[in-house]
Amino acid sequence: MAMMNRMRENTKTILMILVFAFILTIIIDWGMGGLSSGPSRGVIAKVNGDEITYDEFYQQYENQLRLYRDQTGIDATGTQLTQLENQVFESLVQQRLVNQEIKRLKLKATDKEVLEEIYNNPPDVLRQEPAFQDSNGVFNMRLYQQALENPQMNWMPIENYVRMTLPYSKLENLLQVVATVSNEDAWLYYAKQNAKARVDYIAYNAAAYVDQVGEPDEKEIKDHYSKNKEQYRLPERRQLDYILLETKATAADTQLVHSRIEEILNDLNSGSDFGQMAQIYSEDTGSAEQQGDLGYFKRSAMVAPFADAAFNAKVGSIVGPVESQFGLHLIQVLDRKVEAGEDQVHARHILLKFAASPATKEGLREEAAYVAEYAKEDDFRKVVESENLKLQSTPPFEADAFIPGIGMQPSLNRFVFRGKVGDVTPVIETEAGYLVAMISDVIKEHIQPLEEVRNQIISEVKQAKSKDLAREKAEAAYNRLQQGAAFDQVAADDNLTVKRLESFMMTPNVRGLGTEPEFVGTAFSLAEGEISKPVEGSRGYFLVQMLNKVEPDRDTFERQKDALKLQVLKSRQSQTFALWYNQLKEKSDIQDFRQQYL
Numbered sequence: 001m002a003m004m005n006r007m008r009e010n011t012k013t014i015l016m017i018l019v020f021a022f023i024l025t026i027i028i029d030w031g032m033g034g035l036s037s038g039p040s041r042g043v044i045a046k047v048n049g050d051e052i053t054y055d056e057f058y059q060q061y062e063n064q065l066r067l068y069r070d071q072t073g074i075d076a077t078g079t080q081l082t083q084l085e086n087q088v089f090e091s092l093v094q095q096r097l098v099n100q101e102i103k104r105l106k107l108k109a110t111d112k113e114v115l116e117e118i119y120n121n122p123p124d125v126l127r128q129e130p131a132f133q134d135s136n137g138v139f140n141m142r143l144y145q146q147a148l149e150n151p152q153m154n155w156m157p158i159e160n161y162v163r164m165t166l167p168y169s170k171l172e173n174l175l176q177v178v179a180t181v182s183n184e185d186a187w188l189y190y191a192k193q194n195a196k197a198r199v200d201y202i203a204y205n206a207a208a209y210v211d212q213v214g215e216p217d218e219k220e221i222k223d224h225y226s227k228n229k230e231q232y233r234l235p236e237r238r239q240l241d242y243i244l245l246e247t248k249a250t251a252a253d254t255q256l257v258h259s260r261i262e263e264i265l266n267d268l269n270s271g272s273d274f275g276q277m278a279q280i281y282s283e284d285t286g287s288a289e290q291q292g293d294l295g296y297f298k299r300s301a302m303v304a305p306f307a308d309a310a311f312n313a314k315v316g317s318i319v320g321p322v323e324s325q326f327g328l329h330l331i332q333v334l335d336r337k338v339e340a341g342e343d344q345v346h347a348r349h350i351l352l353k354f355a356a357s358p359a360t361k362e363g364l365r366e367e368a369a370y371v372a373e374y375a376k377e378d379d380f381r382k383v384v385e386s387e388n389l390k391l392q393s394t395p396p397f398e399a400d401a402f403i404p405g406i407g408m409q410p411s412l413n414r415f416v417f418r419g420k421v422g423d424v425t426p427v428i429e430t431e432a433g434y435l436v437a438m439i440s441d442v443i444k445e446h447i448q449p450l451e452e453v454r455n456q457i458i459s460e461v462k463q464a465k466s467k468d469l470a471r472e473k474a475e476a477a478y479n480r481l482q483q484g485a486a487f488d489q490v491a492a493d494d495n496l497t498v499k500r501l502e503s504f505m506m507t508p509n510v511r512g513l514g515t516e517p518e519f520v521g522t523a524f525s526l527a528e529g530e531i532s533k534p535v536e537g538s539r540g541y542f543l544v545q546m547l548n549k550v551e552p553d554r555d556t557f558e559r560q561k562d563a564l565k566l567q568v569l570k571s572r573q574s575q576t577f578a579l580w581y582n583q584l585k586e587k588s589d590i591q592d593f594r595q596q597y598l
Contacts, residue, residue, distance in 0.1 A: 045089070046591040047096035061088045073285070082400075082410050089594065097584055102167045105174075109166035117162050118155070119148060126158070175580055179572035186564040187557060192506045194552040199523050200498050202491045203513075204474045205540040206467035213465040216458055224457050225450050232448040232456075237396035238416050241380060242406070242437035243371060243389045244430070245364040247356040257352050261321045261328045264350060268318055274332045277350060283327070284351040292348035296337065299345075306331070310345050327353035368427045368434035375424040380438040396443050406430065412437065414594060467540060474534035474541040481531055487545050500547075513537070519544065 042054040064084045068076045076084055109117075126132060127139040132147065134140045147153060216224075225232070249257070264281055268274060278292025287294055299307045306329055309322040313333045320330040328351070335346040356364075367387070375383045384391045397403050399417045406412070407430070415425055419439050428435045450457070477490045491498045501511065506524055508517040519542055522535045526546035534541045557564070 044593050045093065046589070046593075047093055048100060048589050050096045050100065052092050052096065057088060057092060060092065061085060064088055082408050085410055085594075089592075093585075093590060094581065097581070097588060098168075098171070101584060102171055105171070107167040107170045109163045113166060114159055114163050117166060118158060119145065123158070123161065172577075175576050176573045179569060179576045181565045181568045181572065183561065183565075185568055186561055187552075189568050190557050190560070190564055191552045195506050195524065196550040197501075197504045197524060198547040198549075199501050199504055199526075200487060200545045200547060201501070201519075201523075202474075202477065202487070202494075202496055202498055202543045203537075203540060204470040204477075204494075204496070204534075204542070206463060206470045207539065209466040209469040209473070210462055213462055213469060216461040216465075220461055221454065221457050222450070224461050225453070228460075229447055232453050234443075234446060234448060235398050236417075236445045237398055237443045238439060239396050239441040239443070240394045240403070240406075240416065240437045241440045242392055242394070242435055243368070243384055244392065244406075244433050244435050245368050245389070246433035247361050247364060248433075249354040249356050250360050253357045253360055254354055256357065257328055257354055258321070261330060261350075261352050264352075265318070265320065265330055268330065274318065274348065274350075278348060281352070282350040283353045284349070287349065287351075290348075292332075292350055294347055294349060296335075296339075296344045296346045298342055306349075310347050311343065327351050364434050365427060365429075368436050372424060372427050372436045375436070375438065380422075380424055393440065396441070406435065406437075470540040471534060471536070474543055478531075478534055478543060481543070487531065487543075490543075516542075524549070 043051045044054045044057045045052040061084065064087065065076055068080065068084060122132075122144055126144065130137075132139055132144040134143075148155065260281075264277060268277060275291030275293075278288055282288040282292050284292070299311055301307075302310065303324045303326070305322050305324045309319050309329075310331050310333060313319045313331065315333050315336060318330060318332045321328040322331060323329075330350040331347055332349070333345060333347045337344050337346075367389075371380075371383050371387060371389070381391060392405060394404050394406065397413075400410070400413060402408055403413065409428065409430065412425065412428055412435070415423075416437075416439055421439050421442055424438045425436055428437070473494060477494060480490050480493070481487065485493075488498050499512070504510075504523065506520060508515050508520055510516045510519055513519065516537050518535050519537055522532050523544050523546065526532060526544065528546055528548050530546050532542070532544040535544060
């Protein structure tokens with residue numbers, strides 16, 4: 001009865017865990033978003049007519065920001081904000097598409113299926129419940145099934161959970177049945193990881209022949225431009241005029257930091273514990289948790305002002321304030337030692353950073369708000385000039401891209417690409433300060449005229465011709481090899497050297513060459529002593545000679561075969577879902593309205 005009472009008490013908790021596990025499974029295994037809630041406050045997207053509300057999106061976006069903060073200890077900024085926003089948006093789109101497909105396929109959970117699943121395949125969270133485990137902590141099916149027969153237990157939460165998740169499992173099973181793995185598939189996977197070779201190669205790099213091809217004539221330039229016009233198409237770009245009121249420490253802020261550190265120093269001189277003071281006041285969050293302890297360090301490990309002060313101080317003494325690029329430091333030297341012939345100091349510190357005070361920030365924000373407000377009634381540039389502020393301009397930039405001089409600011413970018421010339425933003429807080437911007441120009445999508453890309457075309461034509469020359473050189477060398485010339489002699493004749501790869505593996509990335517899949521594939525297809533025909537690479541051509549190969553061990557493979565097949569199967573199942581989902585997404589009507597929300 002004790003177990004039953006405990007299970008009854010934990011029913012609500014188990015349900016919460018199960019629901020959380022379900023959501024987590026969707027996010028991790030399927031890439032879907034969580035459950036939506038909250039009243040509609042505008043629509044941020046439509047997926048085949050199914051709405052995603054702004055509130056739903058924003059709630060999950062806030063959750064992701066909190067999760068990021070909890071995991072990293074810092075707030076997401078710039079690129080991270082963009083990535084998190086896109087991840088949340090994609091997860092909600094994927095959730096809608098998968099749910100729609102489940103409905104289309106009429107995947108439902110019957111009462112019989114739910115009961116069979118509960119009886120024979122309990123969720124993992126129940127398998128981990130101590131009440132259903134033996135003395136060794138192993139799940140005991142008999143104990144679990146006995147509990148199912150107890151009429152005092154309320155299994156409705158578990159039944160609801162299973163009824164909710166079974167359709168997803170059915171869809172997953174339909175997709176996974178497509179992915180199969182043979183013994184040969186597993187062998188190829190094993191071989192790629194374990195086959196090794198030793199090869200020599202000669203590289204005919206196109207760059208070495210650029211000076212030999214000469215300048216292209218006008219006809220070649222025009223022909224290249226005509227054949228590759230789409231390559232020179234530029235998407236719509238926009239420009240901004242803006243002010244950025246940087247949140248830097250003023251002279252008054254700096255003086256305040258000096259005053260604060262002097263007060264801390266006085267307390268230390270009066271007997272306060274350095275470690276406790278570091279925990280309370282130090283703005284070096286990493287060391288503050290360790291009572292300011294920096295451990296042992298070499299002189300070269302610290303910036304010069306800090307190192308000079310620490311290495312010149314006596315053990316036990318407190319020195320400072322010491323000013324560095326990070327702020328003001330108070331340093332206590334705890335010990336010294338010599339290791340590997342080099343002096344080291346063990347010290348701890350208290351750091352106060354030079355930063356804009358709340359009052360300074362508020363003053364800057366109010367100034368920015370004044371500009372934003374009055375620019376609605378007057379010319380933005382005139383308002384900026386009247387306030388003696390620095391007007392800056394961006395070069396043209398694309399939608400959803402980095403804004404030169406400003407950085408990744410998704411909300412600003414969306415404002416710019418939904419607005420018109422002359423529109424002024426509200427105050428936008430960035431890492432650097434408070435920003436107000438005006439859309440100054442719109443450059444429509446267009447193909448760049450020939451004169452704008454002439455130099456680029458000249459470079460491309462010369463590069464193509466020099467690569468052709470590299471191919472001709474490699475082909476001539478291969479012919480000499482076929483006539484009996486030695487590999488190293490052929491290289492010497494072309495003023496090149498033979499290079500060797502030891503323990504060369506069957507991976508696309510080649511040490512010293514970068515990503516060269518053709519090189520790798522050709523090399524491992526050669527017999528020992530065989531020389532390849534010219535192999536085209538990203539920067540030219542190669543001749544490859546196989547010296548010797550170490551084949552993977554069949555006996556070892558047989559011992560690992562089942563585990564390898566499972567690895568390959570999981571990979572293929574993931575690929576199958578990705579392919580299925582991408583095809584589903586391509587044929588769907590997905591409307592993204594994020595640009596309407598700043």
